[in-house]
Amino acid sequence: MNNDPTTPTTGRSPGDDYQQVTSPYQWQTAEGPQEPAGEGKPSGKRTVGLGTALALMLVGFIASGSIVGLVAANSGSGADDAGVVNSLREPSAPAPDTPVGGVEQVAADVLPAVVSLQVATRMSAGEGSGSIISSDGYVLTNHHVVSGADNQFGQINVTLNDGRSLPADYVASDPATDIAVVKIRDASGLPVVQFGDSEQLRVGQEVVAIGSPLGLSATVTSGIVSALNRPVRASDAGGESSLIDAIQTDAAINPGNSGGPLVDMNGRIVGMNSVIASLSSGGEAGSIGLGFAIPANFAKRVADQLITTGRATHPMIGVQVAARRDVDGAFIASVEPGGPADRAGLQAGDVVRRVNSRVIDHSDALVAAIRSQEFGQTVTLEVLQPDTGQSRQVEVTLTSE
Template identity: 60%
Template sequence: MNEDQRPRPEGGRDGYESHSSPYGSWPGAESPQSPQSPQGDGAGTTSPYPGNPQNQPPQNQQPVFQQSPSSDNPNQKRGPRKVGLGAALALMLVGAVAAGSIVGVVATQFGPGSSFAQQESATEALRQEANDIPEPADGSVAHVAEEVLPAVVSIQAISRIGAGEGSGSIISPDGLVLTNHHVVADARDGGLQVTLNNGERHPAEYVASDPNTDIGIIQIQGVSGLPTLEFGDSDQLVVGQEVVAIGAPLGLSGTVTSGIVSALERPVRAVQGGGESSLIDAIQTDAAINPGNSGGPLVDMNGNLVGINSVIASLSTGDTAGSIGLGFAIPSNFAQRVSQQLVEDGEATQPMLGVSVDARDPIEGGALVASVQGGSPADEAGIREGEVITRVNDRVIDTADSLITAVRSHDFGETVTLEVLDPQTEDTREVEVTLTDE
């Protein structure tokens, strides 16, 4: 029996008490309500997954850039008035943004007294400046973007319940794309289209996905020789390290944002559509991630894939949610293992101890063992119902979710050392457990 599956009180799912994460939830998904924080304490609501098809605008809807209160309201009916050239260009720009494209206007202006020769001279100077732009330096955000963008795609998913957009990373030359389960799962019966960085559009087929870990694989049709992203070693990440996030927030494909690794080993549980729930041992980053970034890559300054952007925290909910500098990505080492299982077997399994833990966390500091499966690694190690697991190797365990994510972050057949507390006697002991997939 999996750690996160046990008999539960009526009203829960899969043996769990329904609960929500302080870090995130799907936009528009109905998740249990958290107690309201006292006014002024700065606490926010649960956050959305960026790119949930149920809560994305329709496929052809674009972000609306609102005017400030002091601006003229374009919706107010007024009499005809004359508009100068400058105003006309500004209105064209705003209108183009609302329509989904951005129109640039050359800032160079030639007065009535300027000669053709002067204009030619200025134009030549601009060409020379363009030719003098240096190549991006190795390790710069510009260099990373140049290397990574060709292997990042935008994903359009159309299902019976609506349309949505997400992002993905090309991981094989023949078009395998790594993304999030919540981006593609509702369109598994068709309706998947991929837009490459060069603007080419291709149909795609759903391969497999795993709701528990929010990882999905799709296959672009009719392509070969595509550029790919290389997997980096997410175990080598350190807090403060620079990273770059790439994707299609709000449908704006090829968007690049940068930041740092803010924290590691964050257990983040998010409610998906249909009552599904995913749990990831997340990389936290302040690189801006917004709806539409889901499934896109988080890369290091060498352009290696170190995470899959999956969840954001926000102070608002639904379509108004946006980045507040709290984004969460699935570590690449874990994503690579799960993606291989999905491609080879069509499903994914995780290493287990063979215990059920109490998701309500009735005690402080640790994961309470609700039951132990007979013949499991935990049973053979002598772990008993009612005991509390407080550490896995050097990692402190303070919740049921942190135990689950800590175990999943290890590999099949690996031996870990658990610190176990007996609440009755307050005695602790260490036991070694070899993880299995059964």
């Protein structure tokens, strides 16, 4: 199989034929009760490779806005830019030295900008969560929550925290990273969440998840950041595969939470929850303290692209990588002629062991690490040549947007 961190990820992500590892863990969609899988339905059960230990099930999950990050918007027409507050256009806010309040204060401040999504297609119905990112109605959520609603037969309803139920339209999504945007019709003056800087997250930091697990709206759970930079791959029943460079958390996440944000103790989005691990072999399994969220900085960049252009692209180095169990690193199967890797001197058969200071132990880790970089950024790769056993440092400038 091939993984290609060089290809724009506007469809199915490469690498669907990765070998799966037997594990007692499974992953489950978090969208809540669904009909049997069929054409045009929201994504169902998904499997994920996490190193050599986990198989995953996607879980949806509602989280919400922000403590200091909740913004009351000026009124104005949903069709006009005047008076619109859009958190994608605001700089990510650094966390203050001291959190403003505890979990109770976080929940009170963020809930107004959290929504529940009900998605219906000709074949099925599902639920998920989302965060309002502009006062005229743009909502950030997961692709697997709204999958199947991108045509005239799909219907999306959004329930606000104040109980109002409003129709929404599919805008665009990126199946490869499980990020989507929908827009509430004729909306104005809605509360908006503020993005935090996910690059500042530290292991052990307290976080809060707010969502609608199993349809129980406005549910609040808290925990810590358990780990960072977890490459998590999930495949749904429809064959679409996503790969996220995830934040791991032990905050309880259950089916129905997908698409909602993970927030810091100042109420700013630091991640969008997408996946959980479960011990159950079927049905609606619960949290076992292994949840995974898409970093906020990455979600913000992709959401902006989806709204602006209708598609998402990602930085590339111009190689095809293959899964090799006998290789400790990312095995380069081929190099695109004239691409960034070719210009830097990388060759087929090389094994990438590090990206900057980050350890790369398999090919998914390289794909995730490259996607999380900025366009045009120069990264330093530690590359091993298996034939000689020699390693070298290679500087590669990623493609620009």
